[in-house]
Amino acid sequence: MTLRIDNLTLARGGIPVLTGLSFDLGRGAALILRGPNGAGKTTLLRTLAGLQPALSGHITGGEDQIAFAGHADGLKAMLSVTENLNFWASVFGRDSIDAALEAYDLHALADRLAGTLSAGQKRRLGLARLLVTGRPIWVLDEPTVSLDTAAVQMFADAVHAHLGQGGSALIATHIDLGLQADVLDITPYRATATTRAGASDEAFL
Amino acid sequence: MSIWQYANPVKFLALSSRVQPYLWAAAVICVTTGLLWGFFGTPDDARQGSTVKIIYLHVPAALMAINAWFMMLIASLIWLVRRHHVSALAAKAAAPVGIVMTLIALVTGAIWGQPMWGTWWAWDPRLTSFLILFLFYLGYIALWEAIEDPDTAADLTSVLCLVGSVFAILSRYAVQFWNQGLHQGTSVPVATGGRTVADVFFYPLLVSMVGFGLLFLALVIYRTGTEIRLRRAAAMRARTGRGA
Amino acid sequence: MIALLIRDLRLAFRAGGGFGLGLAFFLIVTVLVPFSVGPQADLLSSIAPGVLWLGALLACLLSLDRLLALDYEDGTLDLLVTAPLPLEAALSIKALAHWLTTGLPLVIAAPVLGVLLNLPANGFGWVVVSLALGTPALSVIGTFGAALTVGIKRGGLLMSLLVLPLYVPTLIFGAEAARRGAAGLDGTTPLLMLAGITFGTIALMPFASAAVLRMGLR
Structure with a gap:
């Protein structure tokens, strides 16, 4: 399944941040999203996830x-x-969480309460959740925050394995994961004063 | 030429500034005529004496209290379906007018009720319904104030207005069921065409009701214009990057 | 869906889950009433059904701000919206979990507290039945209020302001049924009205709740 983005315009708080964005994400491909703070990376990822509508x-x-x-x-x-x-596995209609525990080395922590984990361990658990969803397209916003080098490697391996199974991933990150991935810099698509058509407050100007 | 062209804020502002002087003049003339005629030009009621004259304030205010909510409901629906900003802002602008009308109806009702029923307040179904309406207005206004993003605020308040309307009607019937009440029947039953007040009282009342309607319209248009200019200023600030 | 119910119940029963807080609040409010109105048995017995209903309503209200706010803060709501479970169903389940952990204990505790308030003997059945029928509506309507205020910082007080007017019909019919029953009259009519409100809100409110939650999350 190819994820196809066509001429997308996105707004944050009623003001367009990205315009004219188009790209394809095919099976087995990964795309690294780059751009300065406030460029609209999170807005793009949330829109793709269906949490907010595109303009x-x-x-x-x-x-x-x-x-x-x-x-x-x-x-x-x-x-x-x-x-x-287990909760997320059953929400997504899956039953096995062993692979996820294995990939992020969580077996030793399996019976600990999540509240007692360190920030990095929590993040590993949060990323392990992706594996139990069984969904092919991963949309990840700064997934490596608070991960140490070993954990970053686990994550890179997990993404690699996921791509190998025909999945795909769109990742906003600033560190090099050592993946065979294209880089998409969204800076050129940033909305400027002249391209800001279609904003929800446009009618007022 | 469609009516929807006035859903554009700029067109709306242009139209409203042309219409407003006439609207204000008509509203002031009608309200003053209705009230003066009612207060000084009608005889005292045989049973109720001169206290009955508060009717010229009480009935129109009560009428507009309900109509304002009804207008907000329509405007909310238009916003949810067609997403015209003017519609959402008109609903926002109508709420404070509606709550003041509700308050006037409640206060004049208390002033009228004291000599008539011997009490300032009774848990009569009509009075109680208006009190509940007052609470709904409060919640609606508070929700508008609480949300920073104007479009989200318009969305959420519109749904609240819809759901609130259903519950307001439910409350009305619940309250009727709960207490049979003291309040006299409606003075001007629209559905039956009959009326329970004599002509001599009715005509000034009618003028006053029309006046309150025009006053409501003028206030809402004026306040909608203010809201539009506020949004416009915010939009311009956002564009020039000077922050909110 | 069962997984969500189990998870919510499990969270409620664990430390910090807040199970029992509503019940304790209900107890304290009921105990405070005689202190404020005086200990006369006949006065207490005539207001007992209303006090029990109002106490239960407030206890329900107070536990609402945990219903969605915690899931919002830790990002669970974002993930639930993107999950294959329809949001309407998820919110119905959450309302059910809220009722099981808050409403149901109140229904069970009401007769005990009725004793403290000199509730007439024939009122016990009516109070329990009306609360059992009415508290689900309180949970479902409350879920709407919680969804409406989910993105608002310190939205708890605002939520009370929005939810309480919506509780009016439920309270009137529920308390009326209990009051008539306690006075030895037939409370069937208000009870049927109450049932109508409960089933109506269970059927329709989740759609409104899901709609406002989607709006609030963007």
Whole structure:
């Protein structure tokens, strides 16, 4: 399944931040998203995940295919590592979490409450959640925050394995994951005063 | 030429500035005529004496209190379906006018009720319904104030207005069920065409009601214009990057 | 869907989950009433159904700000919206979990507290039945209020302001049924009205809740 973005315009707080963005993300491909703070990386990823509407343009091939991981991990402090993963596995209609525990070396922590984990361990658990969703397109916002070198390697391996199985990944990150991935710098697509058509407050000007 | 062209804020402002002087003049003339005629030009009621004259303030205010909510409901629906900013802002602008009308109806009702029923307040179904309407207005206004993003605020308040309307109607029937009440029947039943007040009282009342309607319209248009200019200023600040 | 229910119940029962807080609040409010109105048995027995209903309503209200706010803060809501589970169903399940952990204990505790308030003997059944029928509506309407205020910082007070007027019909019919029952009259009519409100809100409110939650999250 190819995720196809066509001439997308996105707004944050009523003001366009990105315009005319188009790209394809095919099976087995990874795309690294770059751009300065405030360029609209998070807005783009949240829009692809279906959390907010685009001002204009089309997104095809994304319905029920995307697993999203944002700044927050969506973990419950009072549930154990396995309970957290099992919950998301059953929400996505899957039953096995072993592979996810294995990939992020969480077996030793399996019965710990998520609230007692360190920030890096929580992040590993949050990323392990992607594996239990069984969805082919990963949309990840700064996934390596608070991960140490070993954990970054686990993540890179997991992405690599995911791509090998025909999945794809769109990752906003500033560090080099050592992946065979294209880099998309969204800076040229930043909305300027002249390209800011279609904003929700345009009617007022 | 469609009516929807006035959904454009700039066109709306142009139209409203042309219409407003006439609207204000008509509203002031009608309200003053209705009230003066009512207060000084009508005889005292045989049973209620001169206290009945508060009707010229009470009934139109009560009427507009409900109509304002009804207008907000329509405007909210238009915003949700067609996403015209003017519509959402008109709903926002109408709410404070509506709550003041509700308050006038409640206060004049209390002033009227004291000599008539011997009490400032009774948990009569009509009075209680207006009190509940007052609470709905409060919640609606508070929600507008609480949300920073104007489009999200318009969305959420519109849904609240819709859901609130259903619950306001439910409350009305619940309250009727709960207490049968003291309040007299409606003075001007629209559905039946009949009326319970004599002509001599009715005509000034009618003028006053028309006046309150025009006053409401003038206030809402004026306040909508203010809201549009506020949004315009915010949009310009955002464009030039000077922050909110 | 069962997984979400189990998760919410499990969280409620674990430390910090807040299970029992609503019940304790209900107890304290009921105990405070005689202190404020005086200990006369006949006065207490005539206001008992209303006090029990109001106490239960406030206890429900107070636990609402945990219903979605915690899931919002830790990002779970974002992930739930992108999950294959329809948001309407997810919110219905969350309302059900709220009822099981807040409403149901209140229904069970009400007769015990009724004793403290000299509730007439024939009122116990009516109070329990009306609360059992009415508290689900309180949870479902409350979920709408919680969804409406989810993105708002310190939205708890605002939520009370929005939810309480919506509680009016439920309270009137529920308390009326209990009051008539306690006075030895037939409360069937208000009870049927209450059932109508409950089933109506269960059927329709999740759609409104899901709509406002989607709007609030963007």
